[in-house]
Amino acid sequence: MTKIIEPKKQSNIFKRPSSETGIWSWITTVDHKKIGIMYGYAAFFFLLIGGIEALLLRIQLASPDNNFLSAAEYNAMFTMHGTTMIFLAIMPISAAFFNYLLPLQIGARDVAFPRLNALSFWIFIFGGVFLYSTFLFGTAGAPQGGYLAEEVSRLGSAPNGGWFGYQPNAGFKYSPGTAMDYWAIGLQILGIASLVSAFNFITTILNMRTKGMRLMRMPVFTWMTFAVSFLLAFSLPIIAIALFYVTFDRQFGTTFFLTEGGGDPILWQHLFWLFGHPEVYILILPAFGIVSEVLPTFSRKPLFGYPAIVFAGFGIAFIGFGVWAHHMFASAISPVAQAGFGLSTMVIAVPTGVKIFNWLGTIWGGKLKLNTPMLFSLGFIGMFVIGGLSGVTHSIVPADTQQTDTYYVVAHFHYVLFGGAMFGIFSGLYYWFPKVWGKMYNEALGKIHFWLMIIGFNLTFGPMHWLGLQGQVRRTWVYAEETNLGFWNLIVSIGAFIIALSILVFMANWIYSKRKGPEAGFDPWDARTIEWSIPSPTPVWNFSKAPEVKSLDDFWHMKYDEDEDGRPVRKEGADALLAELEEEGLNPSEEIVLPNPSYFPIILASGLPFLGYAVIYKMLPLAILGTLLILIGSFGWGTEPLEEEFMEDLENE
């Protein structure tokens, strides 16, 4: 049925994997779609773990002076909640979208470096497993010279210095044990994964666009992928260096951040936030991209101000490197620095506002189809505006010195990263569900999910603004009854469980619809971008022949003309064209060459955790094992061609 050409001759010393189904087909795959799906499931798994950690935190805080968790457990839980949600949930779930959609949106057969793509996925998996192995092997305790009334439980033996790892508290003297080493080295490994994929995506976007796909014809989601990839490429080296410093301080007796040795703890803050603030935009820009795809489709209008949205996205990404010290307004920085970073923080509100107004311009005068993805995108705008406005109050430096380190900030960034990023991600998950599975999700369950989530979300994070202004500090294991914070903390905890319930509804919908959902059919949304011009689920070869793009929203213009009022009129041949596209998409007329699967990405990636353990436990055999795995992976990779030669070619020689 297919005309994919299978490799006929083994050109390599190692036997090439050939499974097309089953577990080995996933482990050895270099197909961007399979990798994207694996990214999605792995990220969702970590999202659930991070969510359970959050629920434990909320049980502890539901009443004043509670002792459901010990201090060590509470501190480990908030550290792991933050680290997990940022590095193991939202970033990789965005990567899932990048992987699956990017080649489809630019009309490519795969990313520029398919095996590198597999490598970044496996490094992410091994990094996550390494980080979480702290619950099995890690140790944590009181600062040197301090006392504990009870031994630290396994739950408390996770990293406990905060996801921000402020020095010297997260250094060896005040956080003895190995847990913080798992954190530092785990993030180091995860950073490699993101760097690798960043370069892959940049190259893909620059080189793999189909004919006619000029930059200013790219879908906004692709544009945001482009921006995020640059953010990753420029910000991750900073945290990589900072994490090396920390690891050296902890393991080898250097004093980068120790005052006693001439180091500076504030240096860590500068390095961390110089990475950490662009990181915020790494988390939110993909959601901007998703929403910019969903809103026009379900408004039946083109995106309002496409160039403005694109440039605003890059404006945000660029200015995002100049605002880091607003995380440090209470730190030892001078009033001049405070004023400068306060102003730059105000400036970044302008391009963000431009985006919001353009989204409003998109739905204004449209014909809004209020289905689940659209509801999540509209919810995204509403919630993100709240987070954006509370963000502006942080740029008012004196006011921020009251709000910083309180629940007001916790409320703010959850409105941005949950109400923003996660709502956008859910919108995208529903929007592209039929593309990925060829089935339609259940609309009723989707709407229940949305309403439960938006109610639970606001109940959880809305009152946190008030709690922060009333003096509840962050990372607070207990709060005194006299502070009168108990009532709203209880409400917040109830809200958290409503969110958990909504996630269960989402999972039920996903599992049910993937198996039993109705066939989605070709182009279920009457969509605008070319990933919908191919059958669903996406055939393994994506496009049976490279499409030629003539305009922005090319697929829409294949189907619609405009009348003299500027209203769309469906072309006469549109239905026939769609049928033709589906037929051609399923039965390619040309020979298709696909990159072959490979064992080497996973072998190479598997070496990294061993190097991590070797550093923590100073065990030479583990270092040798890790190095060998990396060398074998690299050598095999280097000697293996991306695509095997074919019988025909060989015969011609």
Add this chain to the structure above:
Amino acid sequence: MKLFKSKKIFLLGFIFIASCIEDAPLDSLSPAGPYARSIDELFWLTFWIAVGVFVIVQGALLFSVFYFKERESSPDPKQIHGNNFLEILWTIIPVLILAAIAVPTVKTIFDLAREPEDALKIEVIGHQWWFEYKYPDFGITTANVLVIPEDQPVRLEMWSNDVLHNYWVPKLNGKRYLVPGQTTYLNLQADSPEEFWAQCGEYCGLSHSKMRGRVISMTESDFAAWVANEQSYAEKELPESSLAAEGQLVYLNAGCTQCHVIDGVWDVQGDRIAPNLTHFANRSVFAGAALKNNPENLTKWLANPAEIKPGTFMPNLELTEKEINALIAYLGTLK
């Protein structure tokens, strides 16, 4: 209307209002001094502007959702790609609004940083997990409770002995870090005699949440009396065979003097790592202000400090009940 008849809704509303009125000792919205007030004014200015933007944007969003919702009769919309005039408009208007907020913001930043004239200097030293205070002009060292004169600016010179801490008295000013190896400054001023709460803002390890404090502002005469008393030494000779005298023996022999100082009782040179106890009985709180100073709490604390503050540097000295009672009696004499 059924909604409003529901007693539960009424009750919830009542609790909501009650919880707003009820006093929260760490409330950052009830300034009690000029520094906090200048921040408060700036916050409300920004808040109301933000409310205006919020209403406009959410209003436009909700209006669009209801008005432009797909109906059977609705035709396909006009395909509008953008509007340059609008783009310029909604770039410039936010810039102007932000510029208007920026002016008072920058002014307040520099006002708050300026060293006030004739300010009383007090040193604040952060420890895991308590604040130590020194009055260099008076030669006083104390802990957990900061005493300041009312209506007079106080200049705090702060640093940390271990990790980062963040000093915060919400009703008097914003936060400022305590950094090892570096001095930071914060001004405080209270309008009238009152007791305020302080709290460490930055995560500083296991018992961060229990790193609290009190700030008491006093009239000038009360403050002078307090200073005079703090400058005095503790009584060395106690009435023989009293419980307090027994307690003093426990204090001297059980190991307390390894870390604590009581001026006049145990002559030591230099600082110790734990709070100076010379006037312990005058402090309303102890253990990083995590506990009220009363015999019941002292009993719990002395029996096993780490039970109350995990990670604490105060060991469990395995004191007997009798020793604890004696110690508490002795601590009660340290006025």
